[in-house]
Amino acid sequence: MDVIKNFIDGAFVESGSTRTADVMNPATGEVQAQVKLSSKAELDDAVARAAEAQKAWGATNPQRRARVMMKFGALVNEHMDELAELVSREHGKTLPDARGDVQRGLEVVEVCMGAPAMLKGEFTDDGGPGIDLYSMRQPLGVVAGITPFNFPAMIPMWKMAPALASGNAMILKPSERVPSTALRLAELLQEAGLPDGVLQVVNGDKEVVDAILDNETIAAVGFVGSTPIAQYIYGRAANNGKRAQCFGGAKNHMLIMPDADLDKAADALVGAGYGAAGERCMAISVAVPVGQETADRLIEKLVPRVENLKVGPYTAGDDVDFGPVITAASKARINGLIDSGVDQGAKLVVDGRGFQLQGYENGFFCGPSLFDNVTPDMDIYKEEIFGPVLSQVRMETYEDALNLVMDNDYGNGTAIFTADGDTARDFAHRVNVGMVGINFPIPVPLSYHTFGGWKKSAFGDLNQYGPDAFRFYTKTKTVTARWFSGIKEGGEFNFKAMD
Secondary structure, three states: EEEEEEEOOOOOOOOOOEEEEEEOOOOEEEEEEEEEEOOOHHHHHHHHHHHHHHHHHHHOOOHHHHHHHHHHHHHHHHHHHHHHHHHHHOOOOOOHHHHHHHHHHHHHHHHOOOOOHHHHOOEEEEEEEOOEEEEEEEOOOOOEEOOOOOOOOOOHHHHHHHHHHOOOOOEEEEEOOOHHHHHHHHHHHOOOOOOOOOOEEOOOOOHHHHHHHHOOOEEEEEEOOOOHHHHHHHHHHHOOOOEEEEEEEOOOEEEOOOOOHHHHHHHHHHHHHHHHHOOOOOOEEEEEEEEEEHHHHHHHHHHHHHHHHOOHHHHHEEEEEEEOOOHHHHHHHHHHHHHHHHHHEEEEEEEEOOEEEEEOOOOOOOOOOEEEOOOOHHHHOOOOOOOOOOOOOOOOOHHHHHHHHHHEEOOOEEEEEEHHHHHHHHHHHHHHOOOEEOOOOOOOOOOOOOOOOEEEOOOOOEEOOOHHHHHHHHEEEEEEEEEOOOOOOOOOOHHHHHO
């Protein structure tokens, strides 16, 4: 059986740890590889090596660093299909979803090709008599990224590209469930010209995470995962004097107004709710139709669309709408939440619990489920399901629907479907959520803006990618300068004039 290694100083190195984790094939339920879970000592050694490599990399001018990003972007594009295959093999998502995973990461790399412009400081001429002021952005040193299972390519690139383009060295700890894509990306970065040791990929579990948080050399930590772990990492990192940006869970709502095009709304809900088996922090898991007539019409349109979704392994090609969830435990948790929804009085309109796929009976497949008449006190509403389940919560008025979103603990993404510009504008301005879609179900900003939620969906002051990423991965130094000049008298400098 394959044993997945770390990537240290530009080479694959097998961990000396005796602890391992299984890397599963979610479609078959079989173990396809093992990854060794590195020790604190191995993490600390990787950090020390990265700190040494960062000195020369940080002193490399931004344009040369940007050229590495250019070559890396070209290599990612060249190896798109290979990377998508790696993503699908370990995560289970369909190949079109996997290509999208790689593509959205690549777009952040493309923005980082413009790092010299992002890293420019400011200059004030004659801030006082003969006094100039200027600022410069300098790398932090060694930073760390801790990335989740659901986007094995995208989120590592969201972390690596701006951190490296800013002149830092990075320790990347990918999810132990999907380690191979991050390792392949590291290999491509090396091929693009990144010096040995500037990116170290260290596989592990909580032991490595805690070692990252406690290592005095690491200056900043970026994390994406569940809210409880995001809070834990943010608190421990801050307590140790590190910068931290930690992105957690979500419960994303989509309002459907009576004047909305319900066919377009229904199509959007199915794509946003069930794509990637619902394992997306920007998935729409709550449909909020305004008015009983809107709700009745919407559910009628949703049912056949949901019932016709095709579930299967990624090897079935583009004919599959979504694949399995990541583990057997995830499947059991999703089914348990569906059970609780039924027990607490919600109407289960489409039941995906008994889904079986011939030839893949041991796979972690969940059929699509659709609820109606869900209320905010139910577990199916309060919990982030992270599975192919959509809940309809009926609201009588726009204000009721808006307050439902605003009262939720999470604030990652939200959307509204309406033909009325005034309602849409009001919603966008008032809702306390970080990313808003108007007739757009998954409002992930383009890579030259920035990605981040509010409330319990995010911890830290700066968001991912875009200008915020360069602010997060650099520190500002401001210089106040005055130069004295002597006055020439007879060809000699009069140094007394400088007093």
